[in-house]
């Protein structure tokens with residue numbers, strides 16, 4: 486490892502490992518599971534671009550390789566080849582600035598009395614600090630600042646040590662009992678893939694905040710954050726892992742238990758707005774279809790006279806197509822994206838974010854010259870990208886630029902695993918819509934309403950208990966959020982003390 490661990494830090498103010506990650510898990514006795522996991526992670530690259538890792542197991546020994554960078558930078562034939570076995574889990578990770586270190590890269594791997602145990606995690610435990618303190622009081626040493634290490638250390642302990650009131654583990658195997666005990670004490674968002682010496686387990690928090698789905702392929706079973714990973718490796722989608730469910734993949738096939746009662750369903754609505762790949766299937770609908778409906782609803786709610794509709798590539802293109810279809814105003818390409826630069830939303834530094842918009846897009850003048858443009862974006866978080874985009878369109882010849890956003894104003898941070906910035910950084914927390922319009926320099930600005938977004942997302946979902954987290958828009962969090970997490974100044978101090986400013 487090339488980076489150094491801070492010698493000490495204040496537990497009360499440990500860093501917040503906010504991340505939006507991609508996870509995989511494969512059971513395949515006749516498959517090259519490492520290679521398949523590599524290609525699955527490659528497809529999930531949009532979920533995390535700072536580190537990647539794979540752990541495999543041959544029934545006795547576990548093999549690991551992980552590193553900083555894109556999946557294609559971390560892996561090559563030479564380091565994939567030694568990853569032997571019939572079980573694999575993989576992870577790619579995005580973290581906030583403070584957590585961008587190799588020691589925080591996943592999957593985590595430890596040796597237990599029952600053989601290797603490895604965990605890949607997407608989400609964020611809101612009570613990680615309390616759980617971390619309990620582990621340290623028990624004498625468990627921790628080597629990183631992530632909640633994933635807390636999870637793996639809790640799983641390494643017998644269930645009665647994890648949850649004092651753990652029910653008897655009748656009929657459950659050792660790991661099912663431990664995962665269930667973990668789910669009794671963990672709060673917040675978690676989708677997990679877990680590797681042991683003879684099985685892959687997958688679990689999802691009782692609110693279903695982060696996605697996780699199950700697929701099958703010739704000779705194997707697979708779990709992944711998004712169904713798009715299945716197509717890449719020749720697997721087919723079977724179903725989503727249910728909130729509160731543990732599934733086990735081994736020689737007996739798929740075993741399922743409802744480990745904890747599900748709570749009101751709260752899949753992150755931002756998966757539809759921005760994160761997930763458009764070809765991913767969630768809740769019976771493709772993300773692309775939902776984004777088109779968001780655009781249609783936006784056109785109904787926020788019409789404006791113009792000549793063309795332009796979407797910010799790539800994530801806002803479906804919404805722009807929807808807006809165009811609903812309004813009758815032609816869709817046109819107006820911004821050309823350099824596809825080999827990462828998404829500006831996930832660049833960690835403010836200065837880089839501002840540069841990012843210029844590096845990332847070029848205006849297509851032949852389409853823009855003399856036109857009144859409706860620019861569709863999927864969201865505005867800090868507001869650093871919108872102003873440069875409006876200026877680019879004007880430089881390209883647009884006579885008017887009307888910005889329409891296919892989600893409501895982001896006014897609240899996310900504590901469930903997404904880097905949504907702090908209150909101080911959120912432009913919609915500091916300014917009203919007119920204030921934001923003036924800052925970004927658009928001729929007009931409007932957002933989709935909260936009710937409009939929810940109805941567009943849920944329109945095609947048939948199950949009666951549908952529900953989504955929209956806390957970054959509404960401030961209504963689906964899980965308990967410890968008060969200290971809201972204190973911006975304290976968050977800043979934590980960051981500076983632990984990681985340096």
Ligand code: SF4
Nearest residue numbers: 753754899954956957
């Ligand atoms: S607060 Fe926003 S980003 Fe976080 S889980 Fe909820 S909808 Fe998703």
